[in-house]
Amino acid sequence: MVARRLVKAVAVVLAMSFADTGAAAERISWAVQDFPPFQILDGPAKGTGSFDGLLDLLIARLPHYEHDVVPMTFARREAEIRQGTDLCTPGIFRTPAREPFMEFSAPALLHLDNRVVFRSDRSPRFADGGAVDLEKVLQSKDLVGGVATGRSYAPNIDALIIRYSGYSNLISRPWKSEQFFQMLLAGEVDYIILFPHEANFLAQRFSAQQQVGIRPIAGAPPSIATTVACTRTPLGARIIADINAVIGGALGQPEYRRLSERWYQDSDKDLIRRYYDQMMGVR
16 A cells, blocks of 8 residues: 555656656647748848737747747648648638648638739739739730649639639749749739738839739638638647637737738728728627
């Protein structure tokens, strides 16, 4: 009996020791993309994107996990999560195609809709001042577009990209937005699809504000929310439950709302505020 009590006492001490040293802490591997201005991994504006701010908040409020941050492309992130690698990402769209292999948080950040971004000298081809019929643009053999492999734009836009992915006038590559923007300026593509603040950020970076135009896409929702997501595993489910608690406690805070507004022009910030309560469920 004494020996049995001694064994139990030693086991308790060892368990407490491991807990104190953090040996039993679970680890979150964060897949991040160089995706200005959502996530900015280098340069003078490093760390000032909306996803950067959200990731900083989650790491600070989930201290019982160990955190690794791993830069990777959209395509690699998608492939590794599909293969069952335990990863999380601070910003991604919830789509039906991703449901079987990803656990999603509640809506986390709000963004304005994607736009068609084109060379100014091609503006007559892109609904002068109005919304662009993206399907007609994709069908136009004399217009060459560029889209990022593995990136989700919006459900209706993704469906069109898949439908026309075999067309020779639609270039799909696992590239950064910056690379596509440079192709646009060089005349190698006629249009790309970007968020408005993403297009403005890149136009400023390349001093090209007068060289590009932006039009809304007909049928696209005026705003869309991104979520935090993890691989659909038991660990991923536990992490998402903890992340939802963080998001729920932060949604109504002005500092949290401002994460969604980072890098938008003042007029676009007004639009985001208009949609915020409805999309994020804030009362």
